[in-house]
Each structure stands twice: as C-alpha cells, then as structure tokens.
Amino acid sequence: MELQALEYVQVLRDCITNQCNVLMMRNFESLDKERIATRSNRTRTDPGILLSPGASQPSPIDPANPVVLQPSPAVANLVQGRVRIDVWDMPWSDDSHSFELALQLAWMLYRTDFWNRHAYLRVVSFVTRDDEELTNVRSTYSKLYDRVTRVLRIPATIQVFILEEEQHEEYEAACHIASLNVNLPEDLDGDELYTLDPDRKLKDEQVRELVRMLMLQQQGDTALSFVPTLPFPQGVISEEDAEKHIEALKSFSDGIGPTVLVQAVQKVVSEAL
Secondary structure, three states, rough: OOOOOHHHHHHHHHHHHHOOOOEEEEOOHOOOOHHHHHHHHOOOOOOOOOOOOOOOOOOOOOOOOOOOOOOOOOHHHHOOOOEEEEEOOOOOOOHHHHHHHHHHHHHHHHHHHHHHHHHHEEEEEEEOOOOOOOOOHHHHHHHHHHHHHHHHHOOOOOEHHHHHHHOOHHHHHHHHHHOOOOOHHHHHOOOOOOOOOOOOOHHHHHHHHHHHHHHHHHHEEEEEEEEOOOOOOOOOOOOOHHHHHHHHHHHOOOOOOEEEEEEEOOOOOOOOO
C-alpha cells in the first residue's frame, strides 16, 4: 500500500513529535560499490590511515583557489584514489543535533571494512559571500574544526565553499530576482523570506537550489552524502502543505547521488566524561 503525501508527512512528523530520529534515503539505486572498489584499487593507499588531530588544520590559502582552505599533505595522502563520504552542515538545521547525528552515522559507516578501505570523510559547509580576507570562510572553518575534531574527535577533512564564487552567474541571477521581490510565496510574509542570506535577501528556496547545484558540482568524487533534511511544515498540515514538502525534498535531492536526509530531535553525542 502506497502512502499518500499527507499520510507520509504526518508519519514523519509523528516520529519527530514522539522524539524519534528520522532518516530518509534517496537515490541509493545509483550506489555502485563495485565501481568504487575498482577505482580505489587503481591507486591503493594504506587502508588504516586516519587523520591526526592536526591534519585538518588549514594550511596557507592557495591564491589560485581561495574558495577552499587547502588540505594538509596528510589529507592529500589519505584521499588519493578514494571516494568521499560527505557530511553537509546546512543553515536550515535549527540546532546541531541533525548535523551531529549525520556525522556520527557517517563515521560509523566509514569504520566498516569496505568504506574504510575505499573512502574518506569530508565535512562540507558554505557561506553565501565573503570578503578578500575570507573572514566568513575562516570563521565557519574554525567552528567546524572545533565541533568535528576537538569536541567529537572525528577525523575528517573540512571544506568551506563560497556560493557567490562557486555558482557566480546563478547567484547573481537569484539576487536579482530577490531584489525585484517577484514570485514570492503567498503564504510567507517579508520577515520570513531571508533567513539564510540576510545580506542579499535571497529566499530560502533560492539558497537551497544554489546548494543543490554545489552538491551536483561535487558529485564526481562523492559516493554518499549525509544531509540535514529540509524543515517540516509547522502547525496543522494540509494536503497542499504535504505535497509542497514532498516536492521540495524531491527537487533538492534529485541528481545529487545517494543521500541520507537526517532529522534528529535530541542530542546524540554526549560530551560528559
């Protein structure tokens, strides 16, 4: 029996209301472990290699590619011939619970025999814009390094992208549309539109589309992604609300490869000794 959109979204919301974490799997029919193994075997590296606590610290910025903090040599040795397990830090996640659960699940997967031989972990985030000193990139990187390496003690590479640089034409087009204040959702007022990019007043759906394009751009070496899911509808859910939410999930995840959408309702990692 196939659930209708309203029933499906209500079941998910009921799970969250009852303090259950939710995972949604997308595009796993495209996961090809044989291809991953074949690719990795061409340039075999030490299967037991892990990053030391200092391996993910940023090295000097490459002037030719200032968008991403360059990995250290230890990271370069690790990633040779391997695919990535990406964990995305998204601004629409209200707290750190979903990100931490996604990171914990990715780490557990990586520790299994197959993925430990053929993959490495990467934590990915983004800023919409930045200055010449990369102030926003450095700040975001520093926060992620503290959370991932110092607090959770999970060895992973960290990369921070700038949407304005990575998707320049699309970003400027989105900003132009936002400046015209056209095609705004009828059920949103002006105070709710610009939560992800207050400087340029992009609508949340525009930022999500730019992020999806960035994820598509990164798919070449990514085997699997863990992503905090889109916010669920609030209040009483109508059939229209449910269909919009399902369509938003489909639009966001189409084409980005095997993806686990994560919604956590409580802290999953204890920092208490």
